[in-house]
Amino acid sequence: MNTTRRGLLAASGAALAMPALAAWPExxxxxxxxxxxxxxxxxxxxxxxxxxxxxxxxxxxxxxxxxxxxxxxxxxxxxxxxxxxxxxxxxxxxxxxxxxxxxxxxxxxxxxxxxxxxxxxIPLALTVANRLGVSDMAGLLALLKREPGKHSFASSGVGGSQHLAGELFAMRAGVDILHVPYRGGGPALNDLVAGQVSLAFLNLPTALPQAEAGKVKILAVAGEKRSALKPDIPTVTELGVQGFAVRSxxxxxxxxxxxxxxxxxxxxxxxxxxxxxxxxxxxxxxxxxxxxxxxxxxxxxxxxxxxxxxxxxxxxxxxxx
CATH class of the missing domain: 3.40.190.150 (Bordetella uptake gene, domain 1)
Known part of the structure; x- marks a missing residue:
């Protein structure tokens, strides 16, 4: 192939990859x-x-x-x-x-x-306090149904992904849990570690260090599929809560x-x-x-x-x- 034709083909390929630009202000x-x-x-x-x-x-x-x-x-x-x-x-x-x-x-x-x-x-992780004494989703759901209204979930604020993930989880799982809003994911995680709240849907990168240190337990991720960051953690849906998927x-x-x-x-x-x-x-x-x-x-x-x-x-x- 001669260089002229090769150049024309390359230019044609670039045009296909990056559409022609209309007037874009300088x-x-x-x-x-x-x-x-x-x-x-x-x-x-x-x-x-x-x-x-x-x-x-x-x-x-x-x-x-x-x-x-x-x-x-x-x-x-x-x-x-x-x-x-x-x-x-x-x-x-x-x-x-x-x-x-x-x-x-x-x-x-x-x-x-x-x-x-x-x-x-950014994957959300269903994270629970150690004081609950549960190690899996079945144990959590059994506890929440046995003690309706006695447990709370934390979030980084009203109306955000973490808050509404908790509300959707309560609806789909058929449990009664109270929302406790915080000014950010950090304070929410701190109170979860201290056992002041029972569970939270937190950004996985935020919750992971505390989970790896044994201070909280991550039970599942909230998305439609497992996270590439921690593919060994199952989704909430995989663990039996149908109709639940939240993407942050x-x-x-x-x-x-x-x-x-x-x-x-x-x-x-x-x-x-x-x-x-x-x-x-x-x-x-x-x-x-x-x-x-x-x-x-x-x-x-x-x-x-x-x-x-x-x-x-x-x-x-x-x-x-």
Whole structure:
């Protein structure tokens, strides 16, 4: 094959891999994170930004706009320019759960945003206090059913993934447990270790060191499948609680009116970045699993999440007050 033809084929392959770019303003692109710096959503955004800059040749920065359960930053992006200069790095708690818990706090994400790509999943782990004296799911369920209303579950706050995982577990398992909210997963774990609460759905990377030290017991993970971080831990569904699956996910969204060409180009760049071995390794260090999707797949997934969580939140009477 001559070099000219080889070059043409290479150029053609690159074009297929990275769709042609519509007019993208030559300005810095902001990835808005509606949470404070240092949390898992923020860390994912900060890992992604320099890789997108290298792939697209466009300057990217992370912009933390916090407050009101993430609704302030989310609303700012929804009402901001749809010219490819502002995107939202959001989570299950902020993008699906909080709008249901606090209606009117932000524009409905289903209409206000177009999906770009999923980014990461951080597994939740069903973790129990040692004082319960249970070593498996059967023992936990037997105890909770024998002593209804006497046990509590901790979470990092009202209306988030950890809280609603506990509510869904109670519904699907047919048990009566009291929610105790904390200001973050760390304080919740501390009281679980001390035996002040009975159980919690905590981020697996947070709970794992204490479990390995023998201070708490991890019984299961909350997702549809086992975690690559600890594949020996079964899922809640595997252990007999049917209809239970909770994903603590992070994803990238664009204002709805953003050019489809820009959304497609950015989605392809995200896929390229997250498939790099180095990025996968960095995510694994955080206890996160890199996840990618097409824009259409993400839009569909968000709608499915609303279908799952709306009845759970209504039945549990969860509000932001």
């Amino acid at each position: 300005r810095t692109v902001s990835l808005v994170v509606p949470y404070t710096a240092g949390g898992s959503t923020d860390v994912v955004a900060r890992l992604l930004a320099p890789r997108l800059q290298a792939i697209l040749g466009q300057s990217f920065v992370v912009d933390n706009r916090t407050g009101a359960g993430g609704s302030i930053g989310t609303a700012a992006v929804a009402r901001g320019p749809a010219d490819g200069t502002v995107f939202l790095v959001s989570s299950a708690s902020n993008h699906v759960m909080y709008p249901i818990v606090a209606p009117g706090s932000m524009p409905d994400p289903r209409g206000a945003f177009a999906g770009v790509s999923q980014l990461a999943d 996910w992070t994803a990238l969204f664009a204002p709805r009116a953003t050019s489809p060409e820009i959304v497609t180009r950015l989605s392809a760049a995200v896929r390229q970045a997250l498939e790099e071995p180095g990025m996968k390794a960095r995510f694994a260090e955080l206890g996160a699993e890199a996840e990618v999707s097409t824009p259409a797949e993400l839009d569909s997934f968000v709608r499915e999440e609303f279908v799952l969580w709306e009845p759970v939140i209504r039945a549990a009477k969860v509000t932001a007050q």
